[in-house]
Amino acid sequence: MGDRLALHAAGLVKSFGGRRAVDGVDLSVPSNMIYGVLGPNGAGKTTTLRMLLGIIDPDQGDRTVLGCQQPRDAGDRIGYLPEERGLYPAMKAREAIAFMGALRGLPWQLGRSRGAEMMEAAGLGHVVDEKIRKLSKGMAQLVQLLGSLVHQPDLLVLDEPFSGLDPVNQERLEKIVFAERDRGATVLFSTHVMAHAQRLCDRLAIINRGRRRFEGTVDDARSTLPMRAHLVPRDPDGVQTLLPPDAVEAAGGGFDFTVPPEGIEPVLARVIEGGHGVAGLSVERPSLHDAFVSIVGQDGREMHR
Numbered sequence: 001m002g003d004r005l006a007l008h009a010a011g012l013v014k015s016f017g018g019r020r021a022v023d024g025v026d027l028s029v030p031s032n033m034i035y036g037v038l039g040p041n042g043a044g045k046t047t048t049l050r051m052l053l054g055i056i057d058p059d060q061g062d063r064t065v066l067g068c069q070q071p072r073d074a075g076d077r078i079g080y081l082p083e084e085r086g087l088y089p090a091m092k093a094r095e096a097i098a099f100m101g102a103l104r105g106l107p108w109q110l111g112r113s114r115g116a117e118m119m120e121a122a123g124l125g126h127v128v129d130e131k132i133r134k135l136s137k138g139m140a141q142l143v144q145l146l147g148s149l150v151h152q153p154d155l156l157v158l159d160e161p162f163s164g165l166d167p168v169n170q171e172r173l174e175k176i177v178f179a180e181r182d183r184g185a186t187v188l189f190s191t192h193v194m195a196h197a198q199r200l201c202d203r204l205a206i207i208n209r210g211r212r213r214f215e216g217t218v219d220d221a222r223s224t225l226p227m228r229a230h231l232v233p234r235d236p237d238g239v240q241t242l243l244p245p246d247a248v249e250a251a252g253g254g255f256d257f258t259v260p261p262e263g264i265e266p267v268l269a270r271v272i273e274g275g276h277g278v279a280g281l282s283v284e285r286p287s288l289h290d291a292f293v294s295i296v297g298q299d300g301r302e303m304h305r
């Protein structure tokens, strides 16, 4: 796919019962990237993904998926893990994977052998021939994920793939997502868990109340907020008047505050010249979680003005 976009959407709108679930979302996803669609519950993520996949049609707007105006024309080159999970309980794990591959045109035997290899690589080799009903919920979910990518799609769309997984299976899933990008696929996934998004995403969009509120890299998102400092003076008595106004005393005589635009140095100079000394200092970038809360929170404030 070279430098082309794997997916492009402009002005997507979808209403249910007169209420706009998606209200003019634009999305451009470059090929061979891991792209996150982030947003709180009810933001419109699933509705957006369904429109991109052609499962539902938008009321307004256009989308191009893997070069096709009609997403269904790209069907066999797409893998999809829907928010609703479910496999046939009587099928063996590798057969469930082969079955899903066959639905996307993959020969059955190839699906069976790839299914076993993929399960082995994901740390699930011991349950290759186990029936789905015998697997834990998390393992069954990973099997379903492997089924969605056994035909080696160019675009993999995962709706809340981490929900319901324990930390071990979450890590397995993260490895699979990275491996898919290394294979050359584009991975689009939705989540409201920022830790995964911070580790995985090459780019991301934050959606809230049916609209896109942010687009960029994880670094871009984190840079929307100033740095935070934690300073521990040797003598905390009266030091607070020398610190930025939002400084709050944390445990152990240390103070947390936002680094002012002029930097941390003038603050340090005041503290040292004031005779308080510096026993400890850390300056940290805000996390994606902080940026997300700020972007989504601002949105709420704007809505209530």
Ligand SMILES: Nc1ncnc2c1ncn2[C@@H]1O[C@H](COP(=O)(O)OP(=O)(O)OP(=O)(O)O)[C@@H](O)[C@H]1O
Binding pocket: 016, 017, 021, 039, 040, 041, 042, 043, 044, 045, 046, 047, 048, 192
């Ligand atoms: N088929 C439908 N009929 C009626 N309302 C719907 C339908 N699908 C979604 N909605 C509504 O549209 C809004 C957006 O839902 P959507 O599932 O797209 O959000 P989401 O960001 O995926 O949320 P979550 O993280 O909770 O899954 C919600 O208010 C939801 O109730």
